[in-house]
Amino acid sequence: MNKICKYILAITALTIFVSCGNNNGGNNSGALASSKAEKVYVAPGEHDEYYAFFSGGYSGNITVAGLPSGRMLKEIPVFSQFPTSGYGYSEETKPMLNTSFGFVPWGDAHHPDISQTNGELDGRWIFINENNTPRIARVSLATFETEEIIELPNSAGNHASSFVTENTEYIVAGTRFAVPNPQRDMPINEMKGQFKGPLSFVSIAENGRMNLEFQLNMPGFNYDLAHPGRHKSHGWFFFTSYNTEEANTLMEVNASQNDKDYIAAVNWQKIAEYVKNGGGKRVPGKYAHNVYDEKTHTATSTMKDGVITIDPKDVEGAVFYIPIPKSPHGCDVDPSGEYIIGSGKLSTDLSVYSFEKIQTAIKNKDFVADAYGVPVLSYENTIAGVVAQPGLGPLHTEFDGKGNAYTTFFISSEVVKWKLGTWEVLDRQPTFYSVGHLMIPGGNSRKPFGKYMVAMNKITKDRYLPTGPELEHSAQLYDISGDKMELLSDFPTHGEPHYAAGIRADIIKDKSKKYYELSENEHPYAAKSEGEAKVTRNGNEVHVNMTMIRSHFAPDNIEGVKVGDKVYLHLTNLEQDFDVPHGFSIIGANTSEILVMPGQTKTIIWEPKREGVWPFYCTDFCSALHQEMQGYVRVSGKNSSVPISYTLDGE
């Protein structure tokens, strides 16, 4: 066992030790407890002050919570099938999960980021990346529905994503696992110098539409996290990388050898200009682009091929590396845009870089090395300051807009507050346990709302009543309005939140859509009134255009369906009022039910297997007579001559 290996085992042991601490951190006696209770209590009928959007990690989704209550208000299906609403099961939404690898029912959602205007959160959309089969999604903050997903070709492990620039010009997507680019059959242990780490830049149009503009074909390190420059550093993007060792096996040891890895500093404005002027080379790269149309209530998936690739050596003055101690994770930019905080997760110090010093070093060509043709700036000449020995295992930093930074430490399980510019530690609070990222609403913008901070903890152990071997992860809410951080509450989260984005509720709430206009419904199989309901046969395909309204379906009796038919059930909810969904399910369907919002049309397929009279019903308790909202389909034998017929109330 070599030295590094022992070091890692020591860290692991320390993690376990810290994780088992039994300090509850509550400070929960007498008047103080009462005050904390009041601070997080949102009385019946009152609303939370902030929306918090947590990534679901391995759930593939986003969960929406209110702050300070910590109540989960909704789970938004994004990259994973969601039986609750039929997302990824209905004919209209299945195209959303299409990829160049075929239908993928799952994704690993990591870092949500809210759209910005002039560096401030504008509440139009939230973006989130998928790590496993690289994709980025755009979710509307009017409907809280996923509207678009774009795949990233030539990439593997889209972790350094989906961070937006300050006018939502671009979103980036890194490559966490270096791979051959283009992909090819080659021995894994020959990766050194052969693999690549393309960084993708996706532009955002006025209407939100995403377009893969170019990929920067970087050396084959692992690109981990990223943040855009802002304010004075607007136009730049910063990416942490690890495994500059280019190891391909036992990475916990072999990718932890170098004293320093790199932050990549990328002048994306310069590269965009270069591409606009015809720069770059078009290379193959298959990817799906999936768009949901709010008028037809239907997604389409378009398979594309080809992307502009840029060799960093070809755009002078656009791409640099900055040395950073030991396998960095977070890469965070303060509200002024001057400071870039790198978190070397195996380092004892926290390195803060100066944007101005970086610019000076670039101007002076103050390079200390060259990595596959990318100039390496000097650590000493770009560093603004070092927060000395603030804790163990720094991961991620956010800001309160009052000159302070808050960094999470995974190994020592704490959040440390420190001062930008003086680098002094002002406060530290333990977390329970092993904190990953943290979130201050607006903390990744020019104007953070510096009232609350949420720590997203990876290890839960004894924080809640036990639920067998599998536990939810745990968040902790801190009040950061005073000089010292105050722990207010613990609340479980769902999936694994790797990051979250928060926003003041009033920026979104009044724009929230209440229902879809039936008159604007352009779904080809919509029945916009009971008079338009019908059943038609086309070979062995049967299309049922059915309506739903409190509390019946039209039609509710259907005959003439045969074993072996493929029955398309197109359901239109005729309601035009807020919060009156209807659901639809039918016995033995090999798909999920569908939950249909007012004004919307959704479709599932049913392939009856046996003769008989089979019921369907509404799955959402919609009125006092909801239990009566049901119907029957008569299924006859393959060769039956029973004609198609359908009725409501025998008419």
Place this chain on the structure above:
Amino acid sequence: MNKICKYILAITALTIFVSCGNNNGGNNSGALASSKAEKVYVAPGEHDEYYAFFSGGYSGNITVAGLPSGRMLKEIPVFSQFPTSGYGYSEETKPMLNTSFGFVPWGDAHHPDISQTNGELDGRWIFINENNTPRIARVSLATFETEEIIELPNSAGNHASSFVTENTEYIVAGTRFAVPNPQRDMPINEMKGQFKGPLSFVSIAENGRMNLEFQLNMPGFNYDLAHPGRHKSHGWFFFTSYNTEEANTLMEVNASQNDKDYIAAVNWQKIAEYVKNGGGKRVPGKYAHNVYDEKTHTATSTMKDGVITIDPKDVEGAVFYIPIPKSPHGCDVDPSGEYIIGSGKLSTDLSVYSFEKIQTAIKNKDFVADAYGVPVLSYENTIAGVVAQPGLGPLHTEFDGKGNAYTTFFISSEVVKWKLGTWEVLDRQPTFYSVGHLMIPGGNSRKPFGKYMVAMNKITKDRYLPTGPELEHSAQLYDISGDKMELLSDFPTHGEPHYAAGIRADIIKDKSKKYYELSENEHPYAAKSEGEAKVTRNGNEVHVNMTMIRSHFAPDNIEGVKVGDKVYLHLTNLEQDFDVPHGFSIIGANTSEILVMPGQTKTIIWEPKREGVWPFYCTDFCSALHQEMQGYVRVSGKNSSVPISYTLDGE
């Protein structure tokens, strides 16, 4: 439009009116607010007092919350695919969702009920029914995992379920949608007298194993809800029915014509005895029985055929109908077993029946009619009392163990507390909005814990920050320890909770399993140490027995896989500590990731489509070097001669 139709429209309008009331019910100023905040606040590191298990309705799952905090501690996948953990996607769990209709990825979970011993909750298992493709599931309260699912043949709409008798002898399953039994191709409008409503009785063995003992082939009404007798009425089961009109279309009107429908009173002990003595007739009926084995960590699905059917006319003194006003929903039995509360949802009064009077009427053959051969007892001679005009749209009643009953009223949106025996209304509290069921922990047993009551509301509207057209449903927590009910808090729920079961935490928490013993792992592809890890080819099937431990896979480099192969990735988590799961995913997989608990083995299939070097990684942040927990698979062309090889650290 006929009279009934107008009545229904009036009710609907009233529902809407009530739903839009803007009284927030908070009473949330000054000292009182502070007191409510303290009552629901569970300080960091402290635990909730009760577990609450909410049915997910159209989510198909169970969600576990703590009370009084309302925090959601876990979602247990039961009837629906769950991308978060790989349930229903992994090879080991796919058999759990098998049915006689093939693989069904979704279910409609309605009424959870906790196992009992001597009429008290014992915390061994929780059962829950699936309404759409009739099934019952058993979930372990040691592992919080679904261990068994049994399908109910010949049934349609398993709504009156899954209520357990007081020593967990039987669970019942009704038929909500009358259907031909056996199923056959026949005109829907000839249903009257032809359709049936079989009631299934499933026995529970000492180890929890379920067995479909018999089906009582009742007349073709819609069986809605049920509850077992207890204490003095132990041995009986009571089922509400509606649509005694036997209507098949526009049910909201046509199934609301009769002044009275029926409660079916069934002496199941007598029928069980009859069956034991060879009674009943074996008829066809295909159904799946799916069992998860904790040793092999694998489910098997067995297709069965045939069930004992009982004609109610054949067992004298075992089956009776009791008239009940207008389309009843809930059918609830008080802790003493004497009172059966029927909630006629279109009735203005609440009818309470006396078990003793029912017995006397049976003894005296005091029958007023006959419904398809089932004797009908007289309303007057079985009624214990009537709660007069307590509210509009009664649905469901629970008990506090102190002589009081609590009934929900959907239309007038309130919970009404009334006294058993005197039938006087003691208190009423508005709910926000349109309450369905309610739950008092232990409220469906001999010994309710009469401290909290949770109202599960169907309409949410303005209770929380808006989240677009689709809102979560809403629960409200009341303190019922005093004379008057006190509303404490609102919290959103997930899917649609139709019912919940609550239990004092100490009955479960110390028995909660922390991890699986690796030494007891009998999975045929388990690698119980890194030395056992291997990759083997069998034709175009490749089996990878892989291990996971902080923070690497073994092997982590695999070569020799070809395009067109079917790669079975069998992952064993070698950890033997609480709360150290590892996850596994691989780029482009057409399935979900898998989350593997310590000591467990899980499998997913990957079918590589293109040549190249493709990464896999751990999806659950497991240590400071989690980002390094990754590996590569080299995929060669179909006709490649690259041999299978695999390494960890080049060894």
